[in-house]
Amino acid sequence: MITYAGRADRSRRISSALMTSLTALCTLLAVGALFIILAYIAVQGIGSLNLQFLIDSPRPVGEGGGIGNAILGSLVLLGISSAFGLPIGICVGVYLSEVGKGRLASIVRFIVDTLTGIPSIVTGVFVYAILVLPMKHFSAFAGGVALALIMVPIVARTTEEMLKLVPHSLREGALALGAPQWRVTLGVILPAAASGIATGAMLAIARVSGETAPLLFTAFGSRFFPTSLNEPIASLTVQIYNYALSPYDEWHALAWAATLVLMTLILGINIIVRVLTRRKF
Amino acid sequence: MQLKSMPVQTMAPRVEVPERRDTRVPSETPSTQPKVSVRDLDFFYGRTQALHAISVDIPERVVMAFIGPSGCGKSTFLRTLNRMNDVIPATRLSGKVMIDGHDIYAPGTDVVALRRKVGMVFQKSNPFPKSIFENVAYGLRINRITSSKSELAGRVEQALQDAALWNEVKDRLKTSALSLSGGQQQRLCIARALAIRPEILLMDEPASALDPIATSKIEELIFDLKKQYTIVIVTHNMQQAARVSDTTAFFLLGKLIEVNATEKMFTAPNEKLTEDYITGRFG
Numbered sequence: 001m002i003t004y005a006g007r008a009d010r011s012r013r014i015s016s017a018l019m020t021s022l023t024a025l026c027t028l029l030a031v032g033a034l035f036i037i038l039a040y041i042a043v044q045g046i047g048s049l050n051l052q053f054l055i056d057s058p059r060p061v062g063e064g065g066g067i068g069n070a071i072l073g074s075l076v077l078l079g080i081s082s083a084f085g086l087p088i089g090i091c092v093g094v095y096l097s098e099v100g101k102g103r104l105a106s107i108v109r110f111i112v113d114t115l116t117g118i119p120s121i122v123t124g125v126f127v128y129a130i131l132v133l134p135m136k137h138f139s140a141f142a143g144g145v146a147l148a149l150i151m152v153p154i155v156a157r158t159t160e161e162m163l164k165l166v167p168h169s170l171r172e173g174a175l176a177l178g179a180p181q182w183r184v185t186l187g188v189i190l191p192a193a194a195s196g197i198a199t200g201a202m203l204a205i206a207r208v209s210g211e212t213a214p215l216l217f218t219a220f221g222s223r224f225f226p227t228s229l230n231e232p233i234a235s236l237t238v239q240i241y242n243y244a245l246s247p248y249d250e251w252h253a254l255a256w257a258a259t260l261v262l263m264t265l266i267l268g269i270n271i272i273v274r275v276l277t278r279r280k281f
Numbered sequence: 282m283q284l285k286s287m288p289v290q291t292m293a294p295r296v297e298v299p300e301r302r303d304t305r306v307p308s309e310t311p312s313t314q315p316k317v318s319v320r321d322l323d324f325f326y327g328r329t330q331a332l333h334a335i336s337v338d339i340p341e342r343v344v345m346a347f348i349g350p351s352g353c354g355k356s357t358f359l360r361t362l363n364r365m366n367d368v369i370p371a372t373r374l375s376g377k378v379m380i381d382g383h384d385i386y387a388p389g390t391d392v393v394a395l396r397r398k399v400g401m402v403f404q405k406s407n408p409f410p411k412s413i414f415e416n417v418a419y420g421l422r423i424n425r426i427t428s429s430k431s432e433l434a435g436r437v438e439q440a441l442q443d444a445a446l447w448n449e450v451k452d453r454l455k456t457s458a459l460s461l462s463g464g465q466q467q468r469l470c471i472a473r474a475l476a477i478r479p480e481i482l483l484m485d486e487p488a489s490a491l492d493p494i495a496t497s498k499i500e501e502l503i504f505d506l507k508k509q510y511t512i513v514i515v516t517h518n519m520q521q522a523a524r525v526s527d528t529t530a531f532f533l534l535g536k537l538i539e540v541n542a543t544e545k546m547f548t549a550p551n552e553k554l555t556e557d558y559i560t561g562r563f564g
Contacts, residue, residue: 169407176401177420178393192410
């Protein structure tokens with residue numbers, strides 16, 4: 001009796017130890033890979049990083065040059081895409097959570113989910129066909145629209161989820177005071193979900209700030225500082241792509257440094273998201 | 282407390298249930314017309330019938346308590362009185378709910394105006410994530426009741442005083458309503474409902490989540506409020522019904538079993554089922 005219990009006990013302890021080490025190993029692999037990527041980029045990029053690099057525009061091989069125009073271009077593109085993508089995405093989310101009922105809403109939700117899964121290069125080709133071809137030239141505007149199209153479904157779904165987290169009792173409380181539906185949504189529900197929606201928005205911005213493919217056919221890239229939204233514009237990702245594809249070692253080093261800047265930018269956005277969400281609790 | 286000193290003649294006469302016999306024709310003179318008059322009300326959630334042929338009159342400026350076991354339909358019935366069930370999909374209703382002689386389910390009824398007249402306090406306090414002041418001001422703002430800032434501030438103060446909360450919050454009106462304690466939040470929700478000066482106040486187990494001290498504050502409040510308002514309160518707590526109400530209605534399985542003066546209800550009910558419930562034989 002006692003030996004039997006002892007044996008069962010030991011095999012339980014062994015399998016427990018095995019499974020614990022297995023999960024630890026998997027975690028180590030995943031986190032380790034991420035850490036190696038970050039460390040490698042930092043080591044490769046830090047050498048070419050200086051103030052000149054951050055504010056200058058690209059120059060021919062051998063003359064140095066920087067990514068100032070690409071940083072500015074990326075920010076402009078993010079600005080355009082946020083101006084279109086965030087309001088539209090939030091409106092779709094409000095529709096899905098508060099307004100739409102029944103069949104139409106589930107069709108819309110299905111379409112939004114499908115849009116989330118569309119490869120970003122397809123979005124780029126689409127915008128090329130509907131904006132770049134008619135306008136007959138690449139533009140910052142077209143790039144912003146392509147990124148906005150990627151943002152809309154992400155923002156829409158996070159907004160919907162955040163609005164659904166607002167307790168139903170708040171809606172009833174406002175309705176019971178004689179508030180019409182639209183005032184309940186605008187005055188009570190949206191403010192209550194504001195920090196969650198802001199988180200979703202920031203995550204969407206972080207996501208599109210790393211996109212390259214949709215920009216290749218839309219914003220195209222440029223060697224100069226932007227002067228108009230109606231002309232091609234540089235972006236960090238496309239600049240990295242161009243530098244990395246070149247045959248020159250010097251430009252490869254610049255690509256690493258630009259990558260480091262991009263990673264820092266995305267990390268910064270993610271940290272802001274964390275701070276925003278923490279404030280709620 | 283001398284809560285039971287109210288005159289007994291304000292109480293509604295007993296309604297015959299479940300027979301659909303209408304014993305009283307609503308009178309034309311407003312003095313005797315009940316504030317709320319319900320006739321043959323059936324209510325369905327999808328295919329499930331939640332209320333069966335409810336007929337009851339609620340006189341003006343009394344407190345009527347709804348008691349009964351969980352799921353008996355008392356909350357559902359309460360929510361038909363300000364059409365709060367409209368929010369729930371796939372619900373259906375037949376019969377008549379008259380408030381001041383008007384059928385509130387007649388086509389063309391202004392639900393917003395109805396809910397302004399029939400305020401509601403919920404079981405779980407549900408202050409908006411706004412400041413204390415903005416919570417009370419919300420109903421005034423959306424209904425455009427006040428025309429100046431000072432008038433708005435005055436109405437907010439009055440409502441907070443009526444809800445016996447003013448002294449506790451007057452120095453921190455700008456702070457978040459969520460910083461208040463549970464009992465204070467519930468009184469804030471009462472203040473919010475009172476601010477638009479409804480004529481009827483529906484309370485769905487307003488004290489069920491509160492400690493005894495907060496509960497007694499709410500009960501005192503109800504006692505004060507009935508001078509101005511017609512109050513309908515759903516409660517699980519029979520002592521509470523006995524303490525605060527003039528009339529009590531007993532619901533069971535979606536039927537209204539008995540309506541009687543509260544004193545009579547708790548001492549010598551007419552129905553055997555009521556007696557069994559009150560004495561704790563079931564439910």
